[in-house]
Amino acid sequence: MPAGNGQTAIVAASSPTTGERTGRQVVTSMGSLVGGVRRLPASYDTYRKMRKHPTIALARALSIAPIVAAEWSVEADKDVPDGIVDFLQEQLVTIREPLMETALLGGIDFGHQGFEKVFAFVGGMIALRKLKPLLQDLTEILVTKTGTFDGLKQKTVTLPVESCLLIPFRVEGTDWYGTPLLENARETWGDWQDANKGAARYDRKVAGAHWVVRYPNGKSRDAVGSERDNSEIAEEILRTLEASGSIALVDEVQSFVDSMGAAKSQWQIELLEDHGGRQPTFVDRLKYLDSLLARAILIPERSVLEGQYGTKAEAGEQIDLALTQADLMHRHITRLVNWHAVDQLLALNWGDGMRGKARLVAAPIRDAKLQYVKEVYTAFLADPNGFLDESGQIDTDAIKDLLGIPKADTTAQAGDVQPAEGVDNRDPLAETIQRVYQQAQQDGQTPDAVPVNNVQAAAMNGAQIASALAICQQVTAGTLTKPAAKELLAISFPTVDQGSLTRMVDALEVQGGGTGTTGSGAGSVPVPGA
Numbered sequence: 001m002p003a004g005n006g007q008t009a010i011v012a013a014s015s016p017t018t019g020e021r022t023g024r025q026v027v028t029s030m031g032s033l034v035g036g037v038r039r040l041p042a043s044y045d046t047y048r049k050m051r052k053h054p055t056i057a058l059a060r061a062l063s064i065a066p067i068v069a070a071e072w073s074v075e076a077d078k079d080v081p082d083g084i085v086d087f088l089q090e091q092l093v094t095i096r097e098p099l100m101e102t103a104l105l106g107g108i109d110f111g112h113q114g115f116e117k118v119f120a121f122v123g124g125m126i127a128l129r130k131l132k133p134l135l136q137d138l139t140e141i142l143v144t145k146t147g148t149f150d151g152l153k154q155k156t157v158t159l160p161v162e163s164c165l166l167i168p169f170r171v172e173g174t175d176w177y178g179t180p181l182l183e184n185a186r187e188t189w190g191d192w193q194d195a196n197k198g199a200a201r202y203d204r205k206v207a208g209a210h211w212v213v214r215y216p217n218g219k220s221r222d223a224v225g226s227e228r229d230n231s232e233i234a235e236e237i238l239r240t241l242e243a244s245g246s247i248a249l250v251d252e253v254q255s256f257v258d259s260m261g262a263a264k265s266q267w268q269i270e271l272l273e274d275h276g277g278r279q280p281t282f283v284d285r286l287k288y289l290d291s292l293l294a295r296a297i298l299i300p301e302r303s304v305l306e307g308q309y310g311t312k313a314e315a316g317e318q319i320d321l322a323l324t325q326a327d328l329m330h331r332h333i334t335r336l337v338n339w340h341a342v343d344q345l346l347a348l349n350w351g352d353g354m355r356g357k358a359r360l361v362a363a364p365i366r367d368a369k370l371q372y373v374k375e376v377y378t379a380f381l382a383d384p385n386g387f388l389d390e391s392g393q394i395d396t397d398a399i400k401d402l403l404g405i406p407k408a409d410t411t412a413q414a415g416d417v418q419p420a421e422g423v424d425n426r427d428p429l430a431e432t433i434q435r436v437y438q439q440a441q442q443d444g445q446t447p448d449a450v451p452v453n454n455v456q457a458a459a460m461n462g463a464q465i466a467s468a469l470a471i472c473q474q475v476t477a478g479t480l481t482k483p484a485a486k487e488l489l490a491i492s493f494p495t496v497d498q499g500s501l502t503r504m505v506d507a508l509e510v511q512g513g514g515t516g517t518t519g520s521g522a523g524s525v526p527v528p529g530a
Helices: 044-050 054-069 084-091 093-110 181-207 230-244 254-260 279-296 312-350 368-382 384-391 396-403 428-442 452-458 462-477 482-492 498-506
Strands: 072-076 112-122 125-134 140-143 149-154 157-159 164-168 210-214 219-221 227-229 268-272 358-362
Touching: 044 093, 044 181, 054 093, 054 181, 054 279, 054 312, 072 084, 072 093, 084 093, 084 125, 084 312, 084 358, 093 112, 093 125, 093 164, 093 181, 093 312, 125 312, 149 164, 164 312, 181 279, 210 230, 219 230, 227 230, 312 358, 462 482, 462 498, 482 498
Parallel strands: none
Antiparallel strands: 072 358, 112 125, 112 164, 140 149, 149 157, 210 268, 219 227
């Protein structure tokens, strides 16, 4: 019975065959052993030479940096025994950075990275004492007839699956050797070497010059009067020029040339040189190849190389793409460590039933949702009305903790008045705000009769001071009347003593000598030059 996609429908009563039936899935090509287990790369030596190239070295470092700098957290189901989270934290989270760096560089350079698991008994528990990195040159990946990973081998030492951690990248079929990113750059790297050598040869030619001696057929007399073949005289001239750079030459055919009306002698000495006009071509070629080398490591070139064209937004988009790729690699490695290390430690210490009950979680390198909220909130605070609405509700301490901004560990003492946070004391308006508000505190006129020994709880925070300062500046400029400013401050700061706010506004001086008490009339706003 045909299915909707043209395939024959599977009969429900038939039982599928269990187990694998196909063999190893490895491409046979140049650089591989036909019928063998191990697929040899182009050359480990070549890859090691390539990674010393400046552009490749920069791309390698920048491609792994966001991943290495990220974090792991441990997540567990509700029914797991106590101590599992702390155990995994100590076992794997503490070694995360060297593990990530080794695995990522091995994947870039050689397509895979193998580790030997070294176990030890610690406090009655089977613990992972270390993950020993294995050199790809010395390590053979073993597989079964169906292509399943079956351990690692170095000469006469064979490590079983339970003693191995293999992290392959860009696997094709069951070829657990993976594909190195440097293989993407190998031909381009060769082209770069050729172009650079050509540029060096050209520079040497430009730096030097070549003498050319043109002579007529026949014989001429040399300086001592002997008749010699012109070719011999020309060679002697060249030797003399190369040795001293100067020569004296008797032109005995000059009279013949003059009689024929020729413009110059048949003997000519020229200096052949190149003024370097072709060098920019080599530079452009090398820059283009540098871009290809960066792309081969999956790094958009505008995110790491000097840019000449395009916009800042385009460069930002390329950086976003690079971070997305880094996020995928981070999750890939974390997934393999969970499968082949975390689950094994759980089973060894708490039984097979604990597999999958706890896991490592890769922290997002770029949280798109959080970034979107940040952008929306930034736009909201940029609007004056939005800022006034939010300023009194923002937990500035929480923001400082999130951003890692250090805070002074001080406590307000009785009779002490804390300076307003975020206010420039050089600004006379800010000084007025502080003075009036501090006087209100000392007079006991703070909101809800706050005691003096709790001054810090009653003081305005930096955002509130900045908002009040903006309103006061509009009053002094004459763009906002004092009654309107009092109403606006009362609405914006309902917890602040209204008498303090009123005295603060009354103490302001309006530019141009106005009182700022009326919102209409020609004199309400001072006009420059009036």
